[in-house]
Amino acid sequence: MTEAGFAADPILAIDDLDKRFGGLRAVAGASFSVRRGSLTALIGPNGAGKTTLFDLVTGFTSPDRGTIRFDGGAITGLPPHRITRLGLVRTFQLTRVFAAMTVLDNMMLASPNQPGESLWHLAVQQQANRRSETAVRERALALLRRFDLENKSADYAGTLSGGQRKLLELARALMTAPRMVLLDEPMAGVNRVLGRRLLDYVADLRRTDDMTFLFVEHDMDVVMTRADHVVVMADGVVIAADKPDVVRADPRVITAYLGRAPQ
Amino acid sequence: MTEGGRRGGDAPSLAPQAWRRLSPALWLAIALVLIALGLAVVVGPVAAGQATLNGLVGAGYFALGAVGLTLVYGVLRLVNFAHGDMLTVGMYIAIAIMALGISFWPAAVLAMILTALIAMLLDRIMWEPMRRAQTSTLQLFLVATGLALVLRYSVQFFAGSQVRTVGLDTISSVDLGPWHLGRLQLVVMLVGLVTIVLAGIALRYTRLGKEMRAVADNIALAEVTGIDTRRTIRVTWLVSGAMAALAGILYAASIGSINPNFGFTILLSLFAAAVLGGIGNAYGALAGGIVIGLSQEWATLFFNPRWKPAIGFAILILTLLVMPRGIFGRKKARS
Amino acid sequence: MSVEFWIGVGVIAGIYAIFVLGLQINVGFTGLLNLGQAGFMSIGAYAMGMLVVDAGWSLWAAMPVAIAIAVTAGLLVGLPSLRLRADYFAIATIAFAEIVRYTFQNAGFAGGNQGIIGYDAEWRALAAWLLHQLAHLGLGGITQLPLFLAVWFCFGLCLMVLRLLAASPWGRVLRAIREDEDAAAALGKNVLVFKLQSLAIAAALAAIAGFFLALNVTYLYPSEFDPTFTFLGYAVLVLGGYASYGGVALGAVLLWSLMEGLRFLHLPISDGQQGSLRFVLIGLALILLSMLRPQGLLGRKAEMRLRR
Numbered sequence: 001m002t003e004a005g006f007a008a009d010p011i012l013a014i015d016d017l018d019k020r021f022g023g024l025r026a027v028a029g030a031s032f033s034v035r036r037g038s039l040t041a042l043i044g045p046n047g048a049g050k051t052t053l054f055d056l057v058t059g060f061t062s063p064d065r066g067t068i069r070f071d072g073g074a075i076t077g078l079p080p081h082r083i084t085r086l087g088l089v090r091t092f093q094l095t096r097v098f099a100a101m102t103v104l105d106n107m108m109l110a111s112p113n114q115p116g117e118s119l120w121h122l123a124v125q126q127q128a129n130r131r132s133e134t135a136v137r138e139r140a141l142a143l144l145r146r147f148d149l150e151n152k153s154a155d156y157a158g159t160l161s162g163g164q165r166k167l168l169e170l171a172r173a174l175m176t177a178p179r180m181v182l183l184d185e186p187m188a189g190v191n192r193v194l195g196r197r198l199l200d201y202v203a204d205l206r207r208t209d210d211m212t213f214l215f216v217e218h219d220m221d222v223v224m225t226r227a228d229h230v231v232v233m234a235d236g237v238v239i240a241a242d243k244p245d246v247v248r249a250d251p252r253v254i255t256a257y258l259g260r261a262p263q
Numbered sequence: 264m265t266e267g268g269r270r271g272g273d274a275p276s277l278a279p280q281a282w283r284r285l286s287p288a289l290w291l292a293i294a295l296v297l298i299a300l301g302l303a304v305v306v307g308p309v310a311a312g313q314a315t316l317n318g319l320v321g322a323g324y325f326a327l328g329a330v331g332l333t334l335v336y337g338v339l340r341l342v343n344f345a346h347g348d349m350l351t352v353g354m355y356i357a358i359a360i361m362a363l364g365i366s367f368w369p370a371a372v373l374a375m376i377l378t379a380l381i382a383m384l385l386d387r388i389m390w391e392p393m394r395r396a397q398t399s400t401l402q403l404f405l406v407a408t409g410l411a412l413v414l415r416y417s418v419q420f421f422a423g424s425q426v427r428t429v430g431l432d433t434i435s436s437v438d439l440g441p442w443h444l445g446r447l448q449l450v451v452m453l454v455g456l457v458t459i460v461l462a463g464i465a466l467r468y469t470r471l472g473k474e475m476r477a478v479a480d481n482i483a484l485a486e487v488t489g490i491d492t493r494r495t496i497r498v499t500w501l502v503s504g505a506m507a508a509l510a511g512i513l514y515a516a517s518i519g520s521i522n523p524n525f526g527f528t529i530l531l532s533l534f535a536a537a538v539l540g541g542i543g544n545a546y547g548a549l550a551g552g553i554v555i556g557l558s559q560e561w562a563t564l565f566f567n568p569r570w571k572p573a574i575g576f577a578i579l580i581l582t583l584l585v586m587p588r589g590i591f592g593r594k595k596a597r598s
Numbered sequence: 599m600s601v602e603f604w605i606g607v608g609v610i611a612g613i614y615a616i617f618v619l620g621l622q623i624n625v626g627f628t629g630l631l632n633l634g635q636a637g638f639m640s641i642g643a644y645a646m647g648m649l650v651v652d653a654g655w656s657l658w659a660a661m662p663v664a665i666a667i668a669v670t671a672g673l674l675v676g677l678p679s680l681r682l683r684a685d686y687f688a689i690a691t692i693a694f695a696e697i698v699r700y701t702f703q704n705a706g707f708a709g710g711n712q713g714i715i716g717y718d719a720e721w722r723a724l725a726a727w728l729l730h731q732l733a734h735l736g737l738g739g740i741t742q743l744p745l746f747l748a749v750w751f752c753f754g755l756c757l758m759v760l761r762l763l764a765a766s767p768w769g770r771v772l773r774a775i776r777e778d779e780d781a782a783a784a785l786g787k788n789v790l791v792f793k794l795q796s797l798a799i800a801a802a803l804a805a806i807a808g809f810f811l812a813l814n815v816t817y818l819y820p821s822e823f824d825p826t827f828t829f830l831g832y833a834v835l836v837l838g839g840y841a842s843y844g845g846v847a848l849g850a851v852l853l854w855s856l857m858e859g860l861r862f863l864h865l866p867i868s869d870g871q872q873g874s875l876r877f878v879l880i881g882l883a884l885i886l887l888s889m890l891r892p893q894g895l896l897g898r899k900a901e902m903r904l905r906r
Contacts, residue, residue: 058784084786096781098774108767109774110785116767117787119795133767176786342685393889400684401631402888405836408829409884416877424870527825531696534689569704576700579693583686584678 010069011036011180011212012057012088017066019052026052027063028236034180034214034229039206041223041244042216044233045257050216051093053233054182058090059083071179085112087179093188093216095165099158103149103168106157107140108133110175140175147171147201163194170198174205183215187222195219199226224248232256287590291550295557306564309441316439318560319553320448320517323455326552328510328529329536330462330545331503337479337543338499341390341403345411346507347530348418351523353378353508354515355418358429367431367516375508382504383497385410411527419523426522433519451517458509459549466545471498479543532559532575539582541592550590554578605742607858608851612749613810615850617827618834619756620803622846625835627764628796629776631684633828634675634691635804637698640823642668642805643812644702650717657720665805672801676794695825703820713819721813749810756803757843763799772796833880836887853880 010033019027027049034040042050055061057068059080068076070088078086098106114136115121116129144150147167152160160168166186173181183202187195199222205211217223223230223244230247232240234256240247247253302311332346357374361367389410393403435446444452466472477485478495486492514529515521536555540547555575562574582589617639624632645664649655655663679690728744737743763769771792774782779789812818830853838849857876865872 060780060784080780080783081786081788084784089786090784092781092784096778096784098777098781100777101770101773105770105773109770109782109787112786114767117771119763119768122763122766122768129767172785342688389885389889398888400688401625401629404631404633404688405832405888406885408832409881409888412829412877412881412884414881416874416881420871420874420878424874531693534693538686538689570700573697573700576693576697580690580697583682583690583693587682587686 009036010034011071012214013069014053014057015067015069017053017056017068018064019049019056019061020064025236027056029066030233030236030238031066032231032238032241034212034231037206037210037212038229039202039227040212040214040229040231041227042214042231042233043218043220043223047235048233048256049236050233051184054090054184054216057083058088058182084176084178087177088182089173089176089178089180090182091166091169091173091184091186093184095162095169097157097160097165097168097172099156101157102154103144103157103160104137104140104153106168106172107144107153107175108136110172111136111139112176143171143174148197163190166190167194167198170201178211180212180214183213185216185218187217187219195222288546288550291554291590295554298561299557302561302564310564311561313442314560314564315557316442316444316452317448318557319456320444320452320556321559322553322556323452323459324510324513324517324552325529325532325536325555326459326549327455327462327506327513328533329540329548329552329555331506331510332533333537333540333542333548334475334479334499334545335503336537337545338475338482338496339390339394342407343503344404344407344530345414346503347526347528347533348411348414349378349382349504349507349526350511350514350529351418351521351526352381352414352511353504354511354521354525355422355523356508357512358422358427361430367429371509371512374512375505378508379501379504382500382507386496386500415523415527422523424523426520428520429515431516431519445517447519448517451513454509455513458506459553462506463546463549471495475499475502476545479545528572529575531579532572535575535579535582538579538587539589541589544589544591547589547591602740602742603858605740605746607854609742609746609749609810609814611850611854612746612753613807613814614831614834614854615753615847616749616756616803616810617807618831618838618846618850619753619760619843620800620807621831621835622843623760623763623772623796623803624800626839626842627769627772627776628793629684629779630680630793630796631688632691632797632800633688633825634693634695634698635800635831636823636825636827637691637695638668638672638801638804639808639811639827640698640702640820641671641808642801643808643818643823644714645805646809647714647717647812647818651714657717660717661809664809665802668801668805668808669798672798673794676797680790680793680797692825695828699820699823702823713817715817717818718813718816745810745814752806752810753847756806757847761843768792768795830880833884836884 013033015031017027017030018025030049030053042053044050052061056063057070057075059075059078059082062077066076067074070083070086073086075083075086075088098109101109114129115125115132122129141150141153144153147170149164149167149171152164157165157168166189170181170183170186186198186202190198202213203226206213215227227244230240230242230244231238232247232250232253239252239256240250242250299311299315302314305311328346328350331349332343335341335343335346353374356377357367357370360370360373365373389406393406398406431447433445433447436443437446437449466476474485474490474495475498477488477490478492478499482492485495511526514525532555533552536551537548538551539554540549540551555578558578559571559574563571617635620638621632621635624630624635642664645667646657646660649660649663650657675691675694679687679694682690725744728747729738729741732738732740732743764772771782771787774785774787775789775792783789808823811822815822834846834849834853836849837852838845838847857880860872860876860879865875867875
């Protein structure tokens with residue numbers, strides 16, 4: 001693990017994470033950290049434990065051992081909704097938009113701290129609820145505009161194409177006002193043009209909103225050209241974490257991919 | 264805190280299977296023996312032994328009824344709310360056959376065969392199309408409920424809703440030392456226990472049994488290893504139907520009288536047995552049935568017999584709260 | 599085929615309509631398979647009955663308290679069982695309903711199989727007054743009319759409230775939970791709390807339905823609240839469509855009109871057989887509708903398909 005692996009001022013720090021399913025050790029003592037404001041890629045061959053790691057970090061599974069710290073606080077073992085409220089949100093590999101709800105509803109749902117979600121406030125604070133709904137709607141439409149989905153806002157999310165769903169899922173995740181976004185294979189099933197657009201949005205957001213992104217990706221082109229930091233996992237452990245050029249030349253990484261040189 | 268993992272299958276287990284599976288069974292057996300001995304100390308060996316004997320009579324039909332339920336769940340992930348009424352159907356078919364002049368036990372066997380066929384037919388016309396259409400849990404529940412109503416009230420339409428006797432000798436009893444048992448009940452107990460043992464052996468050693476267990480464990484994996492899952496499903500329904508009929512018949516024989524609602528009435532106890540044993544696990548259902556049968560009778564040593572079914576409910580609730588996987592289960596129970 | 603008869607049917611349909619509104623919020627809006635609704639209904643009805651008869655309360659005071667008791671029961675049942683998988687939750691709710699029925703049947707405090715009687719004096723006074731007013735309109739001869747109006751008025755109120763809730767951000771979260779509760783959790787929603795609230799509201803609605811049932815039969819006994827109620831409730835839900843409010847009313851009216859209307863078909867079968875036939879037909883309807891038209895008579899097919 002090089003010096004650059006333990007970044008200064010990490011927004012996310014994973015230490016010695018271990019997770020077992022039956023007899024299979026999906027994550028076997030993984031440690032790395034993600035620098036604030038970076039676009040970090042998490043790569044590795046299939047079965048390396050990347051999705052399990054995402055599940056662990058976002059609270060869908062709890063680790064057998066190890067700690068996870070986000071933005072200065074420990075989040076190990078917290079349930080998913082708590083972690084999202086703390087500013088860490090994820091998207092899914094196979095998109096999970098709410099198909100039988102409209103695009104706009106998908107977006108508005110994700111906004112945090114809505115008074116109208118509490119029965120009590122609904123009953124006694126109608127004004128506040130109405131104001132909040134208006135504000136949330138505007139924010140949602142603005143985000144949809146940014147992602148070129150505004151004209152779809154009244155359609156059922158289930159009628160969107162695969163690529164559009166990816167965009168919707170990212171836009172929806174952004175509604176939660178996160179400080180860090182975990183993207184699980186954002187390029188999967190998306191054509192190049194749309195994929196590039198998605199990454200442009202991401203780059204934009206890093207600049208304007210100071211967001212950190214950690215994404216799992218198999219498309220090496222994307223990883224090498226866009227990421228400013230790369231973490232490599234294999235067999236449940238982190239085998240390298242450094243700048244893209246350094247990682248690309250690392251013999252352990254090349255071996256992990258079984259001789260297939262990363263492009 | 265979320266139990267290790269979300270909904271969905273386990274990754275393949277690499278730990279040694281044999282001792283792991285045997286161990287809970289051993290523990291259970293030891294626990295049951297200890298409780299029986301404890302009861303003997305508290306209420307005296309005569310009362311305790313009598314309750315235990317009575318419990319073993321019930322163990323038979325609870326276990327066999329639960330096995331059908333759990334096998335269908337294990338292989339098809341279907342909670343068959345109509346299963347209780349299959350017990351009813353089985354028994355009433357037996358009654359109808361007896362009305363033709365055939366004596367009880369041959370009629371029982373015929374009823375088992377017919378009920379098995381009905382179960383398989385229902386799969387062909389109802390469950391299979393729904394499997395192909397990938398229907399939701401809710402819709403499956405509604406269909407199962409509808410089926411339960413159709414079965415129960417069809418029986419009631421033809422046979423009337425009144426309580427009727429089984430027409431067997433329920434008077435003569437057998438003395439076993441200080442304990443006694445109705446002769447018929449003794450037969451029920453023996454048939455039940457023998458069938459349990461045979462079922463256990465068949466599950467473990469026959470090819471069909473192994474295939475059923477494999478499919479229940481992981482259907483995708485089973486298919487990949489060359490198991491004909493469609494045939495396994497058909498066999499599962501046949502077994503489920505036959506066991507249900509036998510359970511219904513044993514129940515009727517041991518109680519002496521029935522009405523068209525009896526299957527539905529004991530459905531919850533069957534669920535209790537299946538969940539206790541770990542739903543999807545056939546050995547578990549057999550063990551669970553024994554526990555339910557014994558617990559109900561042991562409880563009568565302390566409570567009014569009126570509360571017997573409540574024991575089943577209580578066990579079900581406790582299991583769901585404390586140990587939703589059941590004694591032998593490995594499936595994820597929390598969401 | 600008298601008016602009185604059909605108004606009586608309308609009362610029962612109205613009771614079911616309120617009962618099923620509760621199921622709808624669970625099933626149609628939250629995706630919860632609540633099979634214990636009859637249990638909440640009996641808790642509500644019995645609590646009301648016992649407060650009036652045993653503790654001497656006024657009927658009007660007993661009702662809100664009985665609702666609160668039913669809601670508490672909902673929370674107590676939901677807290678441990680909502681964490682379970684969907685089918686286990688369903689089984690847990692059945693177990694709850696059976697335990698409730700069993701307790702009321704066998705425990706002394708609830709009158710056992712004798713039941714409770716005499717709680718409806720204040721209602722009968724109000725009904726008499728209403729009837730007197732209706733006489734001015736020439737409708738004074740229909741004795742069931744006051745209860746009919748009360749039930750459907752109450753249904754209308756509950757419907758309005760539920761409509762508002764469904765259109766609110768709260769309702770939005772519920773729908774998201776129904777679609778995909780893990781995704782909803784990943785977006786920061788505390789799924790358990792929302793599910794509990796949904797269950798609590800269903801319990802309250804069941805309790806209200808229970809009050810009207812108790813007033814209708816004037817004599818509370820445990821076998822009234824057997825699982826058949828829940829099954830018929832689901833039949834109404836299936837008929838009317840899971841996510842359609844108007845559907846609940848339509849479903850209830852349709853079901854009960856058909857059930858009772860069957861009486862007038864003079865089939866060459868006995869009364870008992872006729873009763874059985876009704877249930878066989880309901881069972882068939884449940885099966886066929888679930889298989890062929892899962893969105894119900896008024897539901898939207900597009901929505902149903904999108905959920906697969």
